[in-house]
Amino acid sequence: MLINPNTSADTTAMMTAIARRTLGSSVRGVTVARGPRMLTDPAALRASVPEVVAAAREALAAGDCAGLVVGAFGDPGVAELRAFAGVPVVGLAEAACAEAAAGGVRFGVATTTPDLAEAIGRRIAALGLADRYTGIRLTRSQAGRLSREPEALREELAEAVRACVVRDGARAVVIGGGPLAEAADALRERFDVPVVAPVPAACRRIARELAQHDPAVSEGYGSGQSSGRGPGQPMWKLSP
Incomplete structure (x- = not known):
């Protein structure tokens, strides 16, 4: 299950569609019950934690949830879920930053939320990756405006990625935000360095x-099927 910690159902649908390209049709997206439509500051990030936990408990109680992805770049609730979930739990920031930094690569973050810059830096430090982190670069326009203008979002994020590479010396760039997942997907072909989209990571x-x-789960993640199963059959079963 992919849990969206903000209350935008459109964002949930977008991230779920991207997740299904990697994991297949067995991914279910869930939107938290309460909170802001976008998480743009530390207070909103903290307030989303109990909502993420509540959504996860409901999914786990149904008995058909094999793993949990928390779809916000601050990884709200990841530590809390790991304390009780009993299934794999992954956050966007930890996955994307670890992938970008693999092999000692220096990486930066491009995003739209200036009020979360310090929180992102702290999260990266907590992941043990501070020595590879070149810093954060921000879009010129505010997140709220860019959320309504997909083309402008892509172009301003591209500028931020370029600044990470040219000004900061990053050799990989993470796009920092669950709601930026579609734009991140579109940017990967535009640069010679890896641009890490957080949801696929x-x-x-x-x-x-x-x-x-x-151990029964093995090959076929890209198509949503494992070896020994017929075409289109999921590797693990989740509710529709």
Whole structure:
């Protein structure tokens, strides 16, 4: 299950569609019951934690949830879920930053939320990646405006990615935000350095963790099927 910690159902649908490209049709997206439509400051990030926990408990109680992806770049609720979930739990920031930094690569973050810049830096430090972090670059326009203008969002994020590379020396750039997932997907072909889209990175990580968690789960993550199953059959079953 992919939990969207903000209350935008459109964002949930977008992130779920991207997740299904990696994991197949067995991904279910869930929107938290209460909170802001966008998480743009530390207070909103903290307030989303109990909502993420509540959504996860409901999913786990149904007995058909094999793993949890928290679809916000601040990873709200990830630590709390790991304390009780009993299934793999992955956050966008930890997955994307670890992927970008693999092999000692220096990486930056491009995003739209200036009020979360310090929180993102702290999260990266907590992940043990501060020595590879070149810093954050922000779009010129506010997140609220860019959420309504997809083309402007892509172009301003591209400028921020370029600044990470040219000014800061980053050799990989993470797009910092769940609601930026579609734009992140579109930017990957525009640069010579890796541009890490957070939702696919989280899906790749949870695929590996699911395979470790359940030895019966193995090949076929890209198509939503595992070896020995027929075409189109999911690797693990979730409710529609």
